[in-house]
Amino acid sequence: MKNKFFYILALIFFLPVKGFFWLNFIFFKIFPYYFRRTFIWNETNYKYSLINKVRSHYKIKNFVETGTYMGDTSFALSSYFENIFTVELNKKLYERSLKRLKKCDNVFCYNLSSEIFLKKIISKINNQSIFFLDAHYSGPGTSKGSSTFSCLKELKEINKSKIKNHIIIIDDISDFSSFENNEKLSKIISALEKISKKYKFYFEYDMLFAIPDEKLHRQFYKEIIPHFLIR
Numbered sequence: 001m002k003n004k005f006f007y008i009l010a011l012i013f014f015l016p017v018k019g020f021f022w023l024n025f026i027f028f029k030i031f032p033y034y035f036r037r038t039f040i041w042n043e044t045n046y047k048y049s050l051i052n053k054v055r056s057h058y059k060i061k062n063f064v065e066t067g068t069y070m071g072d073t074s075f076a077l078s079s080y081f082e083n084i085f086t087v088e089l090n091k092k093l094y095e096r097s098l099k100r101l102k103k104c105d106n107v108f109c110y111n112l113s114s115e116i117f118l119k120k121i122i123s124k125i126n127n128q129s130i131f132f133l134d135a136h137y138s139g140p141g142t143s144k145g146s147s148t149f150s151c152l153k154e155l156k157e158i159n160k161s162k163i164k165n166h167i168i169i170i171d172d173i174s175d176f177s178s179f180e181n182n183e184k185l186s187k188i189i190s191a192l193e194k195i196s197k198k199y200k201f202y203f204e205y206d207m208l209f210a211i212p213d214e215k216l217h218r219q220f221y222k223e224i225i226p227h228f229l230i231r
């Protein structure tokens with residue numbers, strides 16, 4: 001009788017733990033990666049909403065994107081920014097995105113390497129802007145510049161701007177690693193600090209945010225990132 005009592009008690013105690021284990025297993029292992037990222041937590045929409053929050057917080061008018069690909073980001077953000085400048089090295093992708101973005105008369109598409117594009121436009125950008133650096137080889141059908149990542153060259157060009165408080169967002173930041181023979185993250189940070197020593201760095205959803213002149217300590221977490229994210 002006593003044994004049975006302890007058995008039931010142990011069952012009551014361990015069942016929720018076991019249940020939690022199985023729920024966890026079903027949610028994270030059985031649901032494929034794609035399903036979770038698309039339906040449960042739409043990753044791309046989250047990225048756009050973060051960029052848009054930065055825009056509205058700092059009252060930014062211009063968005064400069066390197067690596068247009070299909071034009072998804074430019075298209076999604078075209079109703080929020082006054083001007084969007086985007087560059088794609090691959091001719092076919094450029095033509096495809098140009099067709100798609102034709103109806104957005106504030107989106108300007110270029111078919112150049114990101115370095116040349118920035119050389120061309122940087123002196124014409126006269127207000128604090130958001131630079132979204134995302135030009136890199138992304139599998140078959142996409143292009144590769146002289147190196148897999150053109151980020152360092154792009155930062156060198158941005159450094160030529162007289163404006164030293166641009167907001168710089170680098171996508172796919174986890175790709176920067178000497179382990180994978182890519183550009184080192186430390187090199188990227190040094191290049192950003194050459195532009196301004198006032199940058200503060202945040203990492204969210206595999207993007208690096210270089211934010212200048214924060215008025216508040218950890219302003220990015222306090223005012224930009226959704227409140228349910230705890231830091």
Ligand SMILES: C[S@@+](CC[C@H](N)C(=O)[O-])C[C@H]1O[C@@H](n2cnc3c(N)ncnc32)[C@H](O)[C@@H]1O
Pocket residue numbers: 065066067068069070071072073074087088089090093112113114115134135136137138141142143144145146150
């Ligand atoms: C990750 S995709 C860009 C995705 C896009 N920014 C978006 O959010 O939808 C990278 C693109 O950069 C392009 N690319 C690669 N190297 C480039 C370079 N040096 N200059 C311009 N575009 C480049 C590739 O062809 C590819 O289409």
